Amino acid sequence: MVTKVSPLRPPGPKGHLLSGNLPELRRDWPGFLTRCTQDYGGVVLLRLGNRVVYFVADPDGIETVLVTKSRDVIKNFALRKSRSVLGNGLLTSEGDFWRRQRRLMQPAFHRQRIAGYGSRIVEMTEQMLVSWKHGQVRDIHADMMELTLNIISKTVFDVDVTGMAHTIDAALNVLMEDFTQRLSSPILFLVPASAPLPANLRVRAAVQQLDALIYRIINERRLSGEDHGDLLSMLLHAQDEDDGSQMSDTQLRDEVFTLMLAGHETTALALSWAWYLLAQNPVVEIRLYEELQHVLDGRIPTMDDLPNLKYTETVILETMRLYPPSWLIGREALEPFMLGSYDVPMGTTLFMSQWVTHRNPQYFEQPKEFRPERWADGLAKRIPKYAYFPFGGGPRLCIGNHFAMMEAILALATIAQRFQFRLVEGYPIALQPSFTLRPQFGVQVHVHARDIKPSKL
Numbered sequence: 001m002v003t004k005v006s007p008l009r010p011p012g013p014k015g016h017l018l019s020g021n022l023p024e025l026r027r028d029w030p031g032f033l034t035r036c037t038q039d040y041g042g043v044v045l046l047r048l049g050n051r052v053v054y055f056v057a058d059p060d061g062i063e064t065v066l067v068t069k070s071r072d073v074i075k076n077f078a079l080r081k082s083r084s085v086l087g088n089g090l091l092t093s094e095g096d097f098w099r100r101q102r103r104l105m106q107p108a109f110h111r112q113r114i115a116g117y118g119s120r121i122v123e124m125t126e127q128m129l130v131s132w133k134h135g136q137v138r139d140i141h142a143d144m145m146e147l148t149l150n151i152i153s154k155t156v157f158d159v160d161v162t163g164m165a166h167t168i169d170a171a172l173n174v175l176m177e178d179f180t181q182r183l184s185s186p187i188l189f190l191v192p193a194s195a196p197l198p199a200n201l202r203v204r205a206a207v208q209q210l211d212a213l214i215y216r217i218i219n220e221r222r223l224s225g226e227d228h229g230d231l232l233s234m235l236l237h238a239q240d241e242d243d244g245s246q247m248s249d250t251q252l253r254d255e256v257f258t259l260m261l262a263g264h265e266t267t268a269l270a271l272s273w274a275w276y277l278l279a280q281n282p283v284v285e286i287r288l289y290e291e292l293q294h295v296l297d298g299r300i301p302t303m304d305d306l307p308n309l310k311y312t313e314t315v316i317l318e319t320m321r322l323y324p325p326s327w328l329i330g331r332e333a334l335e336p337f338m339l340g341s342y343d344v345p346m347g348t349t350l351f352m353s354q355w356v357t358h359r360n361p362q363y364f365e366q367p368k369e370f371r372p373e374r375w376a377d378g379l380a381k382r383i384p385k386y387a388y389f390p391f392g393g394g395p396r397l398c399i400g401n402h403f404a405m406m407e408a409i410l411a412l413a414t415i416a417q418r419f420q421f422r423l424v425e426g427y428p429i430a431l432q433p434s435f436t437l438r439p440q441f442g443v444q445v446h447v448h449a450r451d452i453k454p455s456k457l
């Protein structure tokens with residue numbers, strides 16, 4: 001005789017009858033998820049309307065979902081619904097199709113291959129600084145967004161988008177804002193993308209604008225057949241090792257679109273939040289400047305300097321601990337499995353939040369303090385692997401992680417040896433948790449030019 005065992009469910013806060021825990025989440029996603037972990041532990045049961053969600057904050061649980069059970073889960077509903085915009089690119093595709101694309105694209109992101117982009121990153125950062133003046137007030141987040149858009153456009157398809165930056169930025173903004181709206185009212189995810197609602201029409205217009213640009217570049221490249229040494233050239237020539245097939249224009253569009261969306265704002269945020277934290281932590285700022293003086297002595301950084309810019313690297317790591325650009329990732333169970341002692345029924349949504357786990361005092365002493373030096377003595381090896389996961393993990397680990405680190409370190413080093421910043425007093429800094437973790441009103445700063453010898457530049 002088979003004894004029926006009732007499924008073991010994690011504990012969690014009682015939700016409203018129809019909306020579940022949505023009202024609290026909508027008010028403050030990061031805050032509510034943090035409180036849930038404090039009150040209920042490493043795995044918490046939540047409800048978004050009628051959707052059952054396990055919030056997994058415990059590093060071993062995160063490893064189970066992202067690594068051990070990676071074949072039993074797919075990306076969660078919110079990302080799947082974004083396919084109408086993102087297409088079937090690396091971020092949203094699944095199964096054998098995703099595996100083939102990842103295999104085709106991986107070589108383009110090898111350390112040696114991306115090293116070639118280092119000098120362009122520094123050059124573009126220098127170009128941006130030409131117009132910066134001592135005493136100015138700037139929205140440093142807007143600056144970082146423009147810089148990383150220029151960098152990603154140049155590396156993906158060797159195009160200088162300075163003139164088009166505004167159009168691209170506006171289109172990407174429409175898409176991000178639409179996603180934010182849907183995250184706070186998940187019912188909107190049920191509305192088909194084809195429904196003629198104002199929000200859908202705005203998104204469609206933004207997608208059309210970006211598509212026109214991307215297809216034009218793909219066409220020109222196919223016609224000229226030139227190898228520009230950029231990611232698009234690599235993707236155009238990439239061949240599947242099994243059947244020798246190449247990507248169609250639609251697939252190229254989807255991958256290029258995905259790289260722009262995934263690689264632009266995330267890196268900008270790592271830098272924007274770094275300036276925000278540095279502006280409030282003068283001791284860290286001094287140590288950073290000392291390292292830059294010692295290693296670079298006023299010259300521009302190159303790829304060869306990276307191994308020596310250790311403190312600069314920890315400033316980025318620590319920034320992404322406190323303000324992870326990707327702050328919430330999700331999966332959905334295709335098959336039932338066990339998560340520690342809990343059953344995960346098929347169809348369960350699983351959320352993991354870098355914001356919550358990175359601020360857990362169990363793994364990080366004084367978790368709210370900005371202390372880059374905490375990384376210096378091998379902390380990464382002492383904590384559980386998934387106590388810190390700014391780039392996700394397992395097979396779906398961010399493909400651009402080395403690129404992003406290189407970009408952030410080189411840009412930070414180039415800017416920080418010429419300028420320092422102070423926050424404009426009274427200007428509000430508010431978190432806007434969307435697909436990424438944005439400063440809702442930007443980051444307004446006073447610019448202070450450092451006194452360095454021009455001959456060295």
Ligand code: HEM
Binds near residue numbers: 264330392399400
């Ligand atoms: C600081 C910067 C960045 C952060 C914090 C970041 C974070 C992440 C995270 C957390 C994921 C995994 C999402 C999941 O598991 O659901 C991811 C995936 C991805 N990222 Fe990044 N990313 C950054 C920069 C970049 C850059 C520069 C690029 C491209 C040039 C890029 C391209 C991608 C792509 C294509 C994926 C999907 C990979 C796959 O599923 O195979 N990212 N990123």
